Amino acid sequence: MTEYEANTRKNEKKTRGGRLFEPGNSGRPKGSRNKATLAMEALLDGEAEALTRKAVEMALEGDTTAMRLVMDRIMPPRKDRPVMFALPKLETPADAVKASAALVAAVASGDLTPSEAEDLSRLVDRYVRAVEATDILERLESLEAARLK
Numbered sequence: 111m112t113e114y115e116a117n118t119r120k121n122e123k124k125t126r127g128g129r130l131f132e133p134g135n136s137g138r139p140k141g142s143r144n145k146a147t148l149a150m151e152a153l154l155d156g157e158a159e160a161l162t163r164k165a166v167e168m169a170l171e172g173d174t175t176a177m178r179l180v181m182d183r184i185m186p187p188r189k190d191r192p193v194m195f196a197l198p199k200l201e202t203p204a205d206a207v208k209a210s211a212a213l214v215a216a217v218a219s220g221d222l223t224p225s226e227a228e229d230l231s232r233l234v235d236r237y238v239r240a241v242e243a244t245d246i247l248e249r250l251e252s253l254e255a256a257r258l259k
Contacts, residue, residue: 193226203238210234 131137154161162183168176195216198208213231216222222230 193222193230195222195226195230197230197234200234200237203241206234206238 165176165180169180198205198212200206200209210231213222213227213234217224217227
């Protein structure tokens, strides 16, 4: 075995079978950007206002691509929207049953989408967990107080 082969094998062992990083790890710190992105940001830094003004002018002249670009910046697509639904009042964990029944009925009638009902159902579930945790804490405190008497 030549010296080159010996060094290569040594290095392969150090680098996990020829790989410098574990699978799934690119070796770059999280949040770091590549040089092209950084260079583009540096170029646009001083020109952002002028470019925006030009895009708006082009949009007003009827350029549909510029119009779409401007509208996406002015009013980006919403990730969430308010849900208009009268959820029954929640005061105890038992009220969650009424709330769940109301959600199912709303989906069945088409007043809510299944995903909206799922989001609201998760909210009801978190409320129930919070009430139960508070109840357990109160019970524990009363047991400890009774034990000390």
